[in-house]
Amino acid sequence: MIDLLVAGGGPAGLVTALHAARAGMAVTVVERRHPPIDKACGEGMMPYTVRQLDELGITLPGKLFRGITYFDSQRRVDAPFRAGPGRGVRRTALHSALVEAAGAAGVELVTAHVGSISQDADSVLCAGFRARYLAAADGLHSPIRRSLGLARPSRGSRRWGLRRHVRIAPWSDRVEVYWGDGAEAYVTPVADDCVGIAILTARQGSFESRLAEFGELSDRVNGHPHGPERAAGPLRQRVAGRTAGRIMLVGDAAGYVDALTGEGLGLAFGGAELLVNCVLADRPADYDRQWRQMTRRYRLLTAGLLHAVEFGPTRSRVVPAAAALPSAFTRIVNLLAY
Helix, strand or coil: CEEEEEECCCHHHHHHHHHHHHCCCCEEEEECCCCCCCCCCCCEECHHHHHHHHHCCCCCCCEEECEEEEECCCCEEEEECCCCCEEECCHHHHHHHHHHHHHHCCCEEEECCCCCEEECCCCEEECCEEEEEEEECCCCCCHHHHHCCCEECCCCCCCEEEEEEECCCCCCCCEEEEECCCEEEEEEEEECCEEEEEEEECCCCCHHHHHCCCHHHHHHHCCCCECCCEEECCCCEEECCCEECCEEECHHHHCECCCCCCCHHHHHHHHHHHHHHHHHHCCHHHHHHHHHHHHHHHHHHHHHHHHHHCCHHHHCCHHHHHHHCHHHHHHHHHHHHC
């Protein structure tokens, strides 16, 4: 019997497996897709996320960025990072690096469907493996979360993420956030000749139609070669809890508020470490409380900002308020980035 079975081989699952393997556990990751796995995401890692990977000895390609800049049609406001740079990196490059690190650490990587799950007082049976514990890292729309009865209906508008890569040299060492009427566009430098553009919106439509709402940005990238668009959503995912017996949810499967603040990977990696520590202590019931404590600041700030952007009158005041109080804006950005 293995110590930990990880269902899902995305970044959250692989970092969970890495922490477990380095703690001396026998670990297997089950993932139906072949690497590298892509995803519609902003691809910008905050400074503390970069440090998390540094501590695991994982070196990534990509481009450093040194803060966040907000724009609307009339204003811009800049918030530099105080705790070191973030890094923009293609999701496929990140995934390849994590797969290589997991293999080097002795993690068994199996290409298979997870299938049905059963558990008793001592173990979990899944995908033909028996393990002491199961980490469910099967993504935003986690089938495992749903099968355990831990999924809850989400309230409010349904927001989606769209992403496209554009072959153009980055023109800024910041992640730029363009605020429009009902949508935001995030521009992240990911290579010397490439930026990723992610759009968050509750409106239906193609990437091209949404990008056209951001005139200055659209004009800048118009005519440059680009890759296909990818979509993900709805983003908000509510859960009743993150532990069911010997099964624990990690990464997006553990619940998600919104991509507004760019903290998804950092929270996933932090949750991975908490999960492994609970397995080591043989105390899975502690995991949900520890996860909620770790993510409290993110959930409060992101939910507050999301509430503001869902209503037109408040939304239109976000950038003016940041420009009027640049020191406060910088403090908030660094609270999230640290």
